[in-house]
Amino acid sequence: MWLVLLWMGAAPPWMRSASGQATPPASWFDPAGGPGTVVLSGGGRLPDDVRKAFVEAGGGAQCRLVVVPTATPGTDDQEALQEGAEVAESWKQLSVATVDVLHTRDRERANDPQFCEPLRQATAVWFTGGRQSQVAAAYQGTRFEDEVRQVLVRGGVVGGTSAGAACMSRVMIVRGQVWETPGLGMVPGVIVDQHFVARERRDRLLAALQHHPQLVGVGIDEGTALVVKGRELKCLGESTVHLCLGACNSLEPCERVLQPGESGDLTMFRREALCRQQPPFPPATPAEPVVPSGALVIVGGGGLTEQITQRFIELAGGVDAPIVVLPTANPRIDLNEGKFLERAGAKHVTMLAARTWAEVESPETERILREAKGIWFGGGRQWRFVDAYEQTRAVALFHEVLQRGGVIGGSSAGATIQGDFLVRGSPLGNTDMMALGYQRGFAFLPGTAIDQHFRQRNRFADLAGVVDRHPQLLGIGLDEATALVVQGEVGEILGRGEAHFYDRRPGRPADAPDHESVAAGGRYQLRNRQVLERGAKPEPEKPKTE
Incomplete structure (x- = not known):
């Protein structure tokens, strides 16, 4: 008898159980990574290959882009909207289908379905630079954040430069310190830092990892971007991306550098971050081969x-x-x-x-x-x-x-x-x-x-x-x-x-x-x-x- 269980079509039995569902342990994460594509730019000039990769991930000529300038320093909404308009013009040069600018610092408005409607139509969202704390204060935990995440679920792309990249992780570094307010968490399991080599920020990223050793530090230099698609990582641009693990137990910090065009695997680093918190492996005296x-x-x-x-x-x-x-x-x-x-x-x-x-x-x-x-x-x-x-x-x-x-x-x-x-x-x-x-x-x-x-x-x-x-x-x-x-x-x-x-x-x-x-x-x-x-x-x- 040849029996094949393929698990296709109908939901598996545990999902239909009326007696309750099993849930993964807290340390489990989906090794396939998150949905959609996330483009994290380290600040400075945005290279042409990064811009093209972002638009292509958003549908190319059918890309419907929303620009979010809320990180613009200060409290003047007009300045933020002006910044958003200028960034929108730069994206229009790549012949995208539509570009909208969406901005508020009012959390009540960020929960308004009508305000968030452009996100429901979007295939791409771009966050400008400035202060990542302002993005988190305005949008974290709101309908706006949920709609941005749905862009990824639909297979679209979300990205940002400088502060717009830093707010993509749930744990953020702000003014050199781990910030109390969580970021948007579009890339799970990481802490993002930007201007990495240009501003010599390795030490501050490793210090943040001391507080969160279960996370992977992602340091992105200026003129450079990390493209995250599921578990796949790819460095684009002019400089380097640094994947860092903090010191843990008796282990020293670990760092891997991606050059432009090189790829990495986020799941490997997330798994290693968890493994480093466990007793040393292999143990000095392993079990007998019996x-x-x-x-x-x-x-x-x-x-x-x-x-x-x-x-x-x-x-x-x-x-x-x-x-x-x-x-x-x-x-x-x-x-x-x-x-x-x-x-x-x-x-x-x-x-x-x-x-x-x-x-x-x-x-x-x-x-x-x-x-x-x-x-x-x-x-x-x-x-x-x-x-x-x-x-x-x-x-x-x-x-x-x-x-x-x-x-x-x-x-x-x-x-x-x-x-x-x-x-x-x-x-x-x-x-x-x-x-x-x-x-x-x-x-x-x-x-x-x-x-x-x-x-x-x-x-x-x-x-x-x-x-x-x-x-x-x-x-x-x-x-x-x-x-x-x-x-x-x-x-x-x-x-x-x-x-x-x-x-x-x-x-x-x-x-x-x-x-x-x-x-x-x-x-x-x-x-x-x-x-x-x-x-x-x-x-x-x-x-x-x-």
Whole structure:
């Protein structure tokens, strides 16, 4: 039987429940980021590529723009309106469909539906520079703010320069201090600072992060903009954008610099900000690489031999066992992800495509996982497993499969996620071995870091770098079409290639090899890090470059 749960169309069961809805923990946020596009300019001259990107995000020739000059210093509304008119003229040069100027400092008027009507028609909103505190005082918590946010929900763009950028975060810096009045919060999880390099504002941003270590500091220089689309960050203009994390526990401040044209990932930094508040990871003394009950089948990608597939089904309890396949590591659901199990005789295979928090937390997902005797993690990119399942009850339910004596397996990304330390976890590419915010696997095999496609992609030095940095970990590299089957504290190697084990614990002999390779038919003692049987070495294969 082949059952596919796609979660499309009707609302998932938990949303229809009359007995109350589960809610995410306070630290959870949507890894996909917010809706629409936000353009944050650091002040100074607005470069042409930034202006064009803003208008394009607002619909190009169909862009319906609202300019908000409320940050203009002073209390004279006429001066603010004059500033707005001048800025509106500059935007008209880009042949937008319409430009309106909207301004008030009266919060009652900011709640007036008639005053806010231009925002309901807008595809783009631009906040001018001046004093961000005036924007927050006028609009935060009003209908005006809600209507600006709806522009993003409709897929439009909201942006601003200098103060108009600073008010886009909920926590604002005003006159060098964290301001009591919240900003508009169009970009979640950040503190925005502007004129960053030109006015040497790094120290004040880091000081603000000391008060809010769970946030990401975004410092934008003059003549430069950061374009935020969902989780994607892109630097445009003439100078740099600085992504900062504050000092936390024993960790020093962290800073990444984006040059013009370079991209980043906001979710990585938001996750890392939260991780830095937890105990150090990996711990100095991690749990032993032992599976007390159940079994793991960890495959290095590149296909499975019949022997590996049959062993997985056998460890699940045979062809009648309920098996769940998780295709989550791929950007699009592959309906054939688990067909190999059915071809091998498995009769009860469910492909569980739950990906959002609501879908993963649904009663139906919980029921399926509680009944499972085997779980298979498919290939793709391992960070997508983290985005889908971390901070949900699914991870505990995975571990319960092992506790019931079942089996967890996976190939490629589905192998790496089984380790404790997650290598190649960056959403930006697969070459970063120790990615910010994505260093924690699901620890089905504790105390390990697992890499795949090992010999075929010549990844020996990559994994060596991880265990040199974290010698308390056992590094495991798996060749393609090769499996490490773990029961208890012993791993057996199946398939066509080898498993490679890296031991960097203190006290190793000076002449110890870089790693130990064990071929199919061999066995490795994981707790003591000893080769029990070498197996039959495969025919030499020329490595590829990454």
